[in-house]
Amino acid sequence: MSRNNHRANHRLSKSRGIPEACVGRLSLYVRELARLGARRIGFVSSRRLAEQLGLTDAQVRRDLSYFGQFGTSGRGYEVQRLQERLNGILGVSGRTWHAALAGVGNLGSALLAYRGFQERGFMFRVAVDTDAQKVGRTVRGLVVAPVEQLPDLIRRHHIQIGVLAVPVEAAQAVCEQFVHAGVRAIVNFAPVRLEVPPSVRLRAVDLAIELETLAFYLARSHAH
Amino acid sequence: MSRNNHRANHRLSKSRGIPEACVGRLSLYVRELARLGARRIGFVSSRRLAEQLGLTDAQVRRDLSYFGQFGTSGRGYEVQRLQERLNGILGVSGRTWHAALAGVGNLGSALLAYRGFQERGFMFRVAVDTDAQKVGRTVRGLVVAPVEQLPDLIRRHHIQIGVLAVPVEAAQAVCEQFVHAGVRAIVNFAPVRLEVPPSVRLRAVDLAIELETLAFYLARSHAH
Numbered sequence: 356m357s358r359n360n361h362r363a364n365h366r367l368s369k370s371r372g373i374p375e376a377c378v379g380r381l382s383l384y385v386r387e388l389a390r391l392g393a394r395r396i397g398f399v400s401s402r403r404l405a406e407q408l409g410l411t412d413a414q415v416r417r418d419l420s421y422f423g424q425f426g427t428s429g430r431g432y433e434v435q436r437l438q439e440r441l442n443g444i445l446g447v448s449g450r451t452w453h454a455a456l457a458g459v460g461n462l463g464s465a466l467l468a469y470r471g472f473q474e475r476g477f478m479f480r481v482a483v484d485t486d487a488q489k490v491g492r493t494v495r496g497l498v499v500a501p502v503e504q505l506p507d508l509i510r511r512h513h514i515q516i517g518v519l520a521v522p523v524e525a526a527q528a529v530c531e532q533f534v535h536a537g538v539r540a541i542v543n544f545a546p547v548r549l550e551v552p553p554s555v556r557l558r559a560v561d562l563a564i565e566l567e568t569l570a571f572y573l574a575r576s577h578a579h
Numbered sequence: 580m581s582r583n584n585h586r587a588n589h590r591l592s593k594s595r596g597i598p599e600a601c602v603g604r605l606s607l608y609v610r611e612l613a614r615l616g617a618r619r620i621g622f623v624s625s626r627r628l629a630e631q632l633g634l635t636d637a638q639v640r641r642d643l644s645y646f647g648q649f650g651t652s653g654r655g656y657e658v659q660r661l662q663e664r665l666n667g668i669l670g671v672s673g674r675t676w677h678a679a680l681a682g683v684g685n686l687g688s689a690l691l692a693y694r695g696f697q698e699r700g701f702m703f704r705v706a707v708d709t710d711a712q713k714v715g716r717t718v719r720g721l722v723v724a725p726v727e728q729l730p731d732l733i734r735r736h737h738i739q740i741g742v743l744a745v746p747v748e749a750a751q752a753v754c755e756q757f758v759h760a761g762v763r764a765i766v767n768f769a770p771v772r773l774e775v776p777p778s779v780r781l782r783a784v785d786l787a788i789e790l791e792t793l794a795f796y797l798a799r800s801h802a803h
Contacts, residue, residue: 414600471786474770523694
């Protein structure tokens, strides 16, 4: 994320006492709870949640305490109720968020097809590209529009989230188009740092982090 | 991640007292330190690092304390030295890790092209697919091989990391091919839970988490 953005995040979350890293963990809790629910497990302890997610017991209790009292003394958390509450807190409970994709290359096409987004209520309503060969083509039910139409399409389709899957060189310019058209939440898949005003929330996806975590353990094992 | 795998992770990390979530944060520290270094900033406080990354001051100090004493009293951490040490700890300092990709669809092709991997020392040496139309084609300098050759290719190219970008339906079977061929670290991009033996470390990439974190803040703002 950009420095500006980090400062903004810190300010916003500080005002409610919830660190941004905690928000990211809510998604992990929800997934683990869904899994427990599917196995008809009714209650779960903070210790069990922590073990499953590679966190500490204290971390889980602190995270959940930001959002109220969920635990039932002696029995732990009620799985279904906690899942519903966390989904509500995350803003993904029974509502749909409209997203626009910029860049319909390999990564962009993969994102349009990614099942996980729809399952969690995120819908791509707009896809744009600069490539004349891609414009006009239908990808996953969306007609690719020229990037010049982005501001108009954002307003017409009430876009709330902008997703950048453009080359590094184009990322800042397209990001600014999202910002100028009023988008306040942007996810950037291009491996480059972007600058946004403090009012805009920016998430940078760094796929190399997943591989680095594995490298840490490989470097310490005799498996290689 | 699969339950088996989580148990394995917990066991492994517990033996060294380092929670897996902490390992993930090391990558974030390294990126922030690289940025500070590029701006010729020599020292940084745990508080400043915490602010930039949306963490708490105490969390940063606790994480870094797992790996020794880095701070210089009064001046904070020495940026360059801490960056080098953390890269070494992560296992990405001056070494290359060999990866094999299964699934050369849109997502797989995007992963082969992703600059961030090479920058951090991860090299795709093998790419396989089941699609006869893809086999034999050259993608980013790699000739796509039939999936049947995966075990042989893994041995021949000393593959340490397996990357799954196959459809949900095929993910478990291809995962098992990696495991049987001796791969001990696997990244799964298919939105499905996989089972691996305790000796194998599995990371599941869930792209929807990035969008959910944004939804949390959007749901609390008046920006939409």
